Amino acid sequence: MSTRVGFIGVGLIATSHLENLAAMEGVEIAALCDLSEPALERAQQRFGGAAYREHRQMLDAEKLDAVYVCIPPFAHAGQELDVLASGAALFVEKPVTLDLARGREVAREIERRGAVACCGYHWRYADTTRRVKELLPAESIAQVLGRWLGGIWMAPWWKVKELSGGQMVEQVTHLFDLSRYLVGDITEVTAFATGGNVHDVEGYTLDDASVANVRYATGAVGNFSQTCILERGLGSDLTLIGRNRAALFSTSALRVTDTDRTTEYPARDPALKLEDDAFIHAVRERDSSGLLSTYADALQTVTTTLAAEASLQQGGRLQKVGRWSFEAAL
Numbered sequence: 082m083s084t085r086v087g088f089i090g091v092g093l094i095a096t097s098h099l100e101n102l103a104a105m106e107g108v109e110i111a112a113l114c115d116l117s118e119p120a121l122e123r124a125q126q127r128f129g130g131a132a133y134r135e136h137r138q139m140l141d142a143e144k145l146d147a148v149y150v151c152i153p154p155f156a157h158a159g160q161e162l163d164v165l166a167s168g169a170a171l172f173v174e175k176p177v178t179l180d181l182a183r184g185r186e187v188a189r190e191i192e193r194r195g196a197v198a199c200c201g202y203h204w205r206y207a208d209t210t211r212r213v214k215e216l217l218p219a220e221s222i223a224q225v226l227g228r229w230l231g232g233i234w235m236a237p238w239w240k241v242k243e244l245s246g247g248q249m250v251e252q253v254t255h256l257f258d259l260s261r262y263l264v265g266d267i268t269e270v271t272a273f274a275t276g277g278n279v280h281d282v283e284g285y286t287l288d289d290a291s292v293a294n295v296r297y298a299t300g301a302v303g304n305f306s307q308t309c310i311l312e313r314g315l316g317s318d319l320t321l322i323g324r325n326r327a328a329l330f331s332t333s334a335l336r337v338t339d340t341d342r343t344t345e346y347p348a349r350d351p352a353l354k355l356e357d358d359a360f361i362h363a364v365r366e367r368d369s370s371g372l373l374s375t376y377a378d379a380l381q382t383v384t385t386t387l388a389a390e391a392s393l394q395q396g397g398r399l400q401k402v403g404r405w406s407f408e409a410a411l
């Protein structure tokens with residue numbers, strides 16, 4: 082029997098997931114939902130499936146095994162709870178919400194139902210991530226350096242901070258999250274931002290550049306630096322430093338520098354494909370043990386990046402990052 086999958090939001094990232102799913106044996110792209118008629122038509126022509134403009138209609142009409150929620154950060158408004166209520170497994174793209182109270186409700190519901198649920202932090206699935214874990218165990222890492230040096234993304238919501246959550250929350254979240262996966266929780270953050278360099282993009286309200294300094298529960302320290310004002314970006318990567326060993330990680334390759342040599346490990350498969358494989362396997366087997374980014378953990382990454390945004394809005398004021406818990410959500 083095929084695994085019937087539905088989508089809420091069929092824009093850019095959904096298309097990448099759809100490409101992966103379309104190539105998988107035994108997966109049926111059964112239903113697509115989007116507010117935008119052109120986006121819906123484009124996706125339906127390419128991938129098939131019944132088309133819906135409203136996600137509850139889709140969930141009522143279709144019996145789906147799994148639903149991907151691939152909508153912009155500001156648009157999360159209960160879709161996840163509706164998917165869980167339908168009995169389907171849930172995939173949510175990062176950042177999973179901008180509203181922590183709403184996120185806690187979703188996390189609690191996943192826990193209560195024992196549902197299969199996965200979040201879109203695909204960097205965790207890269208085979209090179211596994212290698213970093215072996216070469217630089219969490220307790221050996223003293224310093225973390227994350228860089229996200231890019232341009233202004235074309236989606237209309239993206240350049241509006243109130244809709245995207247800001248760059249720490251929207252894109253640098255991948256680096257925060259991977260560092261949490263490799264080093265552990267961040268307990269303190271202080272951040273600064275600058276602006277005033279972009280005059281040619283209407284409606285732009287993002288910071289042109291920002292930096293966040295963090296401390297981990299292990300005692301390690303870190304820095305995340307981002308800009309989005311480059312037409313030709315310099316890429317994004319994460320460096321981890323231990324005694325006599327440094328690892329420079331990007332989604333395409335890992336470079337490890339020891340005292341006497343530098344070794345390059347190219348990533349074998351695209352991390353997004355590995356993530357989709359793991360999710361569909363979990364749905365079929367009803368076994369979440371292969372999922373590397375749970376909703377509850379993704380919510381801790383949002384908690385951390387929202388603290389960074391709060392700090393830069395308060396001119397660098399130190400923020401303690403609390404650990405959210407199910408108890409606190411009850």
Ligand SMILES: NC(=O)c1ccc[n+]([C@@H]2O[C@H](COP(=O)([O-])OP(=O)(O)OC[C@H]3O[C@@H](n4cnc5c(N)ncnc54)[C@H](O)[C@@H]3O)[C@@H](O)[C@H]2O)c1
Nearest residue numbers: 090092093094115116117120151152154156174175176236
């Ligand atoms: N994992 C990654 O590397 C990665 C990459 C890109 C985007 N993303 C994330 O995926 C999410 C979507 O980003 P995108 O680039 O695909 O955006 P997008 O604007 O290309 O697509 C989003 C789609 O969602 C639709 N939509 C909005 N509200 C909806 C609703 N209530 N119901 C149904 N459809 C709705 C929009 O009409 C649009 O077609 C964002 O949170 C983004 O951060 C993740």
